[in-house]
Amino acid sequence: MTVDKMKEQLEIHKERIQKYLKINGAAVVLKDFSVDVSNEMYKMKYEVFL
DSSP states (O other): OOHHHHHHHHHHHHHHHHHHHOOTTOEEEEEEEEEETTTTEEEEEEEEEO
8 A cells, every 4th residue: 555545545534533523613633644664554643622
């Protein structure tokens, strides 16, 4: 999986989180994004402002 594809997936996850919260004005901010190329894994850390 390429980094671009991972970032695309990230945007999808962010949208899902925002829909799940169902709170007007909630903001999901990506705090950390790292890629482990050898294992084709990525790690995301979010901060949610309510």
